Amino acid sequence: MFAERLERARKAAGLSMNALASEVGLSANAIKKYEHGTTMPSSSNLLKLAKALDVRSEYFFRPTKVKLEGVEYRKRASTPKKVLDRINGDVLDQAERWQELLELYPDSVKPIPEFALPDELPEQIFSLEQAEDxxxxxxxxxxxGLNPIHDMIDTLEAKGVMIITTDVETDKKFDGLAGKIGSTPVVVISTAQSGDRQRFTLAHELGHLVVHGRLAEGIDEEKACNAFAGAFLLPTQSLIEYLGEKRRHIEPRELLMLKHEYGISMLAALFRAGQCGIITPATQKNLLMLFSKNGWRTEEPGKAYPHESTYLHKQLVYRALGEEYIGESKAAELLGMSVSSFRKERKLEVSTQAQLAQEASRAAAAN
Known part of the structure; x- marks a missing residue:
């Protein structure tokens, strides 16, 4: 257990054996022996390792171990393996704390629902239009309904999808990943991405859960999930009511306003206008040329759409504490905080602004 966790924590911290050895004042050979399970560190060296890797010493002996299966990354081909190792370590650490928390609840209490798809969905999808339907x-x-979905994370969590956000710095080369822990779908998104991109990733991953096993031969699953995501975030009827049924031209500011009302990028809204037949392919091409000319494909104009956050894990930790399923020490461990910091937060002794600054600092230190 210890050897595996040490290696994972080291990779999650982005350190080589030599770098970690230098941090804690040991030889690289000693780290190698720890990771191979041939020797164990002394209590003093264990504390040094925990500090260097920014984990609590309990991390190395955590009893809960999860297996994230069917992992699929939404990344660029140039994403370094070292970055993926860091993401994987961060995700597994959070998933383990999630799983341990859920196991602390009694069997009679179901803190989160079981994910299930509606029974009335069609058995097979033969076109991208059907994916939109x-x-x-x-x-x-x-x-x-057909109104804007103001919180995609909350919407998916309420249906039993586990959402994990990772702060690992990826130079915007990673959007997210999806997998399963047992029967629970897990979707991971990067906090480095803009809020509208996060939302599209979440809708896209929901698309995978919905269309899996339903696509007729010849239908590309990625394209089907993109069509699903666009329609889920911005339904055709809503877009027609907003822009009109037929348009000769669309002002970029209309797309910007759509972005902030529906939480979908200007570029995705433009593609939706083409998919819905509101504009002709020629008009869409001209607008895409305008986007390219102004650099809007890389960075869209105007105020960025706000990031989404998940509070469910923290909420359930406090609920478990309130119901006396756990004590302060376990609550702090599940939240990745020191007991003293947790006690201050529990007593509401830290101002909102200071608390946000502390959380940002902890997130930065973890990376």
Whole structure:
């Protein structure tokens, strides 16, 4: 257990054996022996390792171990393996704390629902248009109507999807990943991405859960999930009501306003206008040329759409504490905080601004 966790924590910290050895004043050979399980560190060296890797010493002996299966990364081909190792370590650490927390609840209490798809979905999808229709069916089944979805994370968590955010610096070469822990779908998004891109990743991953096993031969799953995501975030009927049924031209500011109302990028909204037949392919091409000329494909103009955050894990930790399923020490461990910091937070002794600064500092230190 210790050897595996040490190696994972080292990779998650982005350190080589030599670099870690230098940090703690040991030889690289000593680190190698620890990771191979041939020797164990002394208590003093254990504390040094924990400090260097920014984990609590309990991390190395955590009883809960999860297996994230069916992992698929949404990344660029140039993303270094070292970065993926850091993401993997961060995700597994958070997933383990999630799983341990859920196991502390009694069997009679279900803090999060079991994920299940609606029964009335079609058995097979033969076109990208049907993938869009599927998105609207999901909206109706989840009673979301056709209005903007203001919180995608909350929407998915309420249906039993585990959402994990990672602060690992990726130079914007990683959007997210998806997998499963047992029967629970897990979606990971990067905090380095803009809020609208995070939302599209979440909708795209939901698309994978919905269309999996339903696509007819010849239908590309990635394209189907993109079509699903676009329609889920910005339904055709809503877009027509906003822009009109037929347009000769669309002002870029209209797309910017759509972005901030529906949480979808200007570029994605432009593609949706083409998919819905509101503009002709020629008009869409001209607008895409304008985007390229102004550099809007790389960075869109105007105020950025705000990031989404997950509070469910913290909420359930405090709920477990309130119900006396756990004590302060375990609560602090599950939140990755020191006991003293947790006690201050629990007593509401830290101002909101100071608390946010502390959390940002901890996140930066973890990377």
């Amino acid at each position: 599927l998105a609207i069916q999901m909206r109706h089944a989840w009673e979301l």
